[in-house]
Amino acid sequence: MxxxxxxxxxxxxxxxxxxxxxxxxxxxxxxxxxxxxxxxxxxxxxxxxxxxxxxxxxxxxxxRESICPYSLECGGCNIINLTYPEQLQYKRKKVEELIERMLKENIKVKDVITSDEEFNYRNKITLHLDNKHMGLYQKKSNDLVEIDRCALVSERINKIILRIKEYIKNNDVIIYDVTIKTTTLEEDMIIVHGRLDYEKFRKEFTDVKVIIINDQVVTKDQYIKERILDEEFYISNHSFFQVNRYTTKLLYQKVIDLIKDEKYEKCLDLYCGTGTISLLVSNYVQKVYGIEEEKDAITDAKRNKELNGRDNVEFIWGKTEDYIDKFSDIDLIIVDPPRAGLDKKTKDNLLRIGSSRIVYVSCDPATLMRDLNDLKRDYKICEISICDMFPNTYHIESIALLEKKR
Ligand SMILES: C[S@@+](CC[C@H](N)C(=O)[O-])C[C@H]1O[C@@H](n2cnc3c(N)ncnc32)[C@H](O)[C@@H]1O
CATH class of the missing domain: 2.40.50.140 (Nucleic acid-binding proteins)
Structure with a gap:
């Protein structure tokens, strides 16, 4: 037994x-x-x-009771049953444990930045299909949990989910996956892969600004627009954009607050996506260079530069590690890499360039600590704060400020 x-x-x-x-x-x-x-x-x-x-x-x-009927099965919101203040405590402790274990420093998390909205914050969801059942994959599997709504996404997305489910039910289509993106300016994008009548689908969703089927844009427009801290940003199909419609502006404001008291001549914004950070800090810096490997994102970044009327920003399409060795005389570097963090070549070049400050925005505190451990040879870690971009999940966004040792 x-x-x-x-x-x-x-x-x-x-x-x-x-x-x-x-x-x-x-x-x-x-x-x-x-x-x-x-x-x-x-x-x-x-x-x-x-x-x-x-x-x-x-x-x-x-x-506390979960407000989501799927949370046990789906597993995406794996701390949804924890009261929200305790979620924030958990995240703070987790980062402090990593600082102690990996950095061997006695640094406490400075700020825990959060918004009042712990639900309906996401501006993006990807759903998968099994025959005509649409839903989310269970954690670490391809087993589908069929859903009608998700507690984390905006109500605008939830309405579109129901409409797409209805369309699939009533039409002869085979759909593999659907991604829905929205913005606070109420512009929507639907990205579909599958076998379906493109024109019929488009006509059903004429109110949706952008529809992309099997990588083909079938609408007049190909990007949606978001506004953050008075700047506007176009977002295309494959471009990364921060997912939290409430805390993204707080994250970016924190980056600005960390740099705005000094005068910088040249800034590098590595892993710049659609150019959000580059454009926001360009108000405080004489010249910004943004580097990004995703073609859609860098095209958006160049458009966003025009849209916001900035001529002191230059965007470069390519991998950070392939371009960083061409730079020197930079006094501010901002990095916002994917979860894997920084590669060795990039870190070696950060040490070689020796800018007076580095701001590190990270979506994985473990790789952040690994990288800070390498950078602390020449840099003092002045502060580490966290921004709750992902309530109800264990994921943590952190922001660190580093200053060159004299
Ligand atoms: C976490 S996102 C940050 C984007 C941007 N800073 C923002 O706030 O929207 C990371 C970005 O790095 C890009 N990326 C991933 N690997 C890269 C590399 N080796 N070189 C340049 N960009 C890369 C991704 O396409 C993505 O846009």
Missing amino acids: EEILNVKIEKLDHFGRGIVRDRGIIFVENTLPGDVVDIKITKDKKGIKEADVLRYQERSKFY
Whole structure:
């Protein structure tokens, strides 16, 4: 007979799973610190175990009901049951643990930047289809959880989800996936892959500004527009854009606050996307160079430069690591890489250039700490703050300010 254990969850790990120590470490999904649960071990690899909850005997004092009917199955919002103040505490502690363990420094998180909106914040969702069932993949699998709505996306997106579901039900189509993007200016984009009548789909969604089917734009327009801190930005199909419609402006404001008290001549904005940070900091810097590898994004960045009337910004299409060695005499560098963080060549060049300040915007605190550990040879880490771009999930956006040691 399988062993059933009765345990009390001690804390959450860095992926939002409960941890308990009982003859080794056991990770238990869907639990919170203080939960008393009956569990069944499902995996055991050299004393590192995973378990499922069979019964909750007692719930944590930080527990709250989930507002999403799919959250247990879908797993995307893996800390949705944690009260929001406690989510922020968890994120702060997680970053401070990483600072201590990886940086071996006694730095506390300075600011925890958050907006009042912990739901309906996302401006983008990608849904997958299995026959005519549309939904999200369960964590680490291709098993579909059919949904009618998602608690994290804007209500505008939820309405489009229902309309697309209806269209699929009533038409002879085979759709593989659908991405919906919206902006606070109420401009929408639908990106579809599959076998369907392009014209019929377009006519059904005439109110949607941009429709892209199998990489072909079938509408007059090909980009949607967003406004952040009084600047406007075009966003195309493959361009990255920050997903939180409420906290993105707070994140960018933090970047501005970190640099605005000094006079800089030349700034590098590495991994610049659609040029958002480049254009926002161009008000405070004489010349900005933005580098980005995604063609759609750099095309948007160049358009955004025109749209906002800036002539002190230059955008370069290419990989950061292929261009960075051409730069020297830069006094400010801003980096905002993907989760993988900075590669060695880029870090070596940051040390070679030796700008007086580096602002590092990161969506993975573990790779941030790894990179700061390499940069701290020549840089003092002045502050690390976090911005809650991803409420109800374990993901964390951090911003670090580094100053060249004298
Ligand atoms: C986290 S996003 C940041 C974008 C932008 N700073 C913003 O706030 O919207 C990272 C960007 O890096 C780009 N990217 C990924 N690898 C790159 C590389 N090796 N060189 C240049 N850009 C890269 C991605 O296409 C994406 O646009």
